[in-house]
Amino acid sequence: MRFVVKKIELNDKPIAILNYRDALQYGIPQSRRIRVLNNSRVVYAEVLVSKTIVDQGYIGLNEPALNLLRVREGDTVIVKIPPNPRSIHVIHKRLHGERLSEDEIRTIVEDVVSGAIGEAEIAAFLSSQIPIPLSNEELTELIKAMAYASEVVEFDEPVYDEHSIGGVPGNSKVALLAVPTVASTGILIPKTSSRAITSPAGTADTMEVLAPVDLSPEEIKKIAKKVRGTLVWGGGLNIAIADDIFIEVERKIMIDPLSQMIASILSKKLAMSVNNLVIDIPVGKGAKVQDYATADKIAGLFINQCGRLGITVRVALTFGGEPIGRTVGPALEAREALKTLIEGKGSHSLVDKAVNIAGLVLELAGKADRGQGEKLARELLVKRRSYSKMKEIIEAQGGNPNIKPDDIPVGDKTYTITSPLEGAVTHIDNVAISLITRAAGAPFDKGAGIYFHVKLGYRVRKGDPLFTIHASTEKKLDDALKLVERYKPIMVEGMLIKALP
């Protein structure tokens, strides 16, 4: 079937709109997946149907589809109803309890990437992993297939990296200390990171306050070679084509199989040619991982898979029971990181975590003996070696290396929550803090965030400030305060719990 292209401005993933008469005549029900071809270029899209937006004989395509097909308005494309993708049968096989071969796993990933299967089929694959967890062999093949479906960024020397599985607010700034500390010793650490999905700030969001993070693979390689480290956004690199699609469906059905999380992280490391890796697993109330038994299990899976993939790995279990440092939100976190680098000291929870993570990388690289990495990292931070390197990285990525913490604008609508009684801070709720910060506007509004006047265990008097919320508008501040009211994210308890008669 041949159709003339009409350009439609809608959505940022390929879509196709057909006239309802054509759809009826060719037996293409609405939401059927079709294959649109221009010579050897192919795009899959779910069909939308309209009586008025496109006339008979025309197909509405949006810019992503036009670009993939390299066609323009007025060109002719061919539409085919594709046969059932092979991966559907593979997914059925898995649901029936059979193990998949390398080839079958690759088929699924290829169909995910090409768009031959959509979110319903992907949901079926993800769902299969709950009652029937991926075997070690299946997981290795999934990681490889996801990595090699991406564009691999190659380096001609050993590549180091550190990665946190996340889930703790305030964590996005740790890499802003750890990466320059590692890079200052000459180790190659081209870190890519994500933007926030459900958290108030991803490392890419926070670094973006200081310098551009959307760089090409060529730029990253050039910068990494020159200054030894980068802090860039991985999303622009095509190193996670399959992963991005999996994650979208995972979020929708709220299924996040452990195996899929490991595949997500390690496939991107493989695509960045990482061969030495430190994994951070924050453990604690309100973190992704709440207990040490689970953390040990996850650590074991990482170690097993890294062994199979030829990646040397160290896993750090870190305290994740409260936010890291004093700040949450891109601009506030960028300020805190910069201040810590400039002064060579800062919040204990931030500095300790950063030098521990950096220290493990230094140990992996043989820059320090086992157990001595932290000490070396702390020295580099205190002696401002980390700061000097950070200035180089900021400049190399196109930012202003001389930026000072106070140059960074933060939301000027503020409200400070105070303690209702005298006592000790016994709990800071990670999940509530994330929700409140997002309600205040983060991560899209970089200036939105929270500053903590207290941390776990601090003694406060009635009326002492607990935390200050920053927002850009009164409305957003108000939205955040409503959630404060609902969640009461910081708990202060008096020493006297109860007085009996």
Add this chain to the structure above:
Amino acid sequence: MRFVVKKIELNDKPIAILNYRDALQYGIPQSRRIRVLNNSRVVYAEVLVSKTIVDQGYIGLNEPALNLLRVREGDTVIVKIPPNPRSIHVIHKRLHGERLSEDEIRTIVEDVVSGAIGEAEIAAFLSSQIPIPLSNEELTELIKAMAYASEVVEFDEPVYDEHSIGGVPGNSKVALLAVPTVASTGILIPKTSSRAITSPAGTADTMEVLAPVDLSPEEIKKIAKKVRGTLVWGGGLNIAIADDIFIEVERKIMIDPLSQMIASILSKKLAMSVNNLVIDIPVGKGAKVQDYATADKIAGLFINQCGRLGITVRVALTFGGEPIGRTVGPALEAREALKTLIEGKGSHSLVDKAVNIAGLVLELAGKADRGQGEKLARELLVKRRSYSKMKEIIEAQGGNPNIKPDDIPVGDKTYTITSPLEGAVTHIDNVAISLITRAAGAPFDKGAGIYFHVKLGYRVRKGDPLFTIHASTEKKLDDALKLVERYKPIMVEGMLIKALP
């Protein structure tokens, strides 16, 4: 968030388009499910995002969404980002191997019907049924929840029905003989049926050649009361709201759990207040069910569930190894049914099946002793009682009761396939016949279809006609003939298989 409504003509299920700036500002990622409210009226829709189709502050809604919300262009609606639907957690529970309660199953069905969950979540639920089949208790609750999510059509006397699980071409006309035969004895049989989904003709498609089938519940009740039988389309009745949605996802991921098929059929029967039911399971090569062991298992599930639901049931296993009767396609099948009714006789495979099914209903109703129903049904057919009743039904539904077979137009572009050799017809391929008939234009083009000059076991000479394809255009005829070439749907084998030297 308040938005002003703009009408968009796109798709026939609710959609919502937001300006990309609004989407960004309110943190609504593309494809996120939102809740649109007008007072107490609610619609769920996946968000599409555009820079040009709607301006900031506006929301594009299509007619289905406008109708559900009872709003017009220029009205204001409220948009909310719904919390995670409860059924997501219920589905997770099931994937982790736990059994669901009545309340939990109902939650899933309610969220399916309201649109609170979309196809990814539904795919997860359907997928869970493969490794962890629904228990009898879960299936009963699913059937009930699906039925009571619909509008129940109530009658003040016992309701009878017959239903084929389908999969054999030519079967759509059986009900056109069986229903009037049953109704002619005064039994109430308000049959609703579906249009073809993947087959070349559903009973509703075929009956529509003779009379309108899209009637309201009130009309059906009135007609059923008066003439005792109906042959209408169930799709207009809201008796399968949940089922329609499940089926769409099942087709997409090609997962059709047995439990879901039973739930689909019995929930509709429950919604039509059926309390006496005959289930037809065609068995044979190329049918849905290929062997008797499977057929027995399915029959057992129907009997078990009907018992739990208070429906008296008889299950018929019938020969499904070739198409039923001489015709496939709506108009040709309507012609054959009408001719058989008028003459009181016709193709053995059609007449035998119809009187057997009708006979079982007569036995259920006590109109005939066990084993004697078929005889009574055949008598009713031969004595034209079935035909008289069919005329009443046609007239009551708004058709012309005096219509004759030759009045029914069929596709005038024809081609007859002849036997390439002398021998016996050893196989007629159901699946290929369905595909060829659909390629010729059925079910949308009612006149498209196939007429069989031979049936299984017929002796033919070289050049004898095997079957004739009818289509409305040369193009469609050609499409069908290409598939004939590919599938060779009728096999003729000589008696001499091989001559050795």
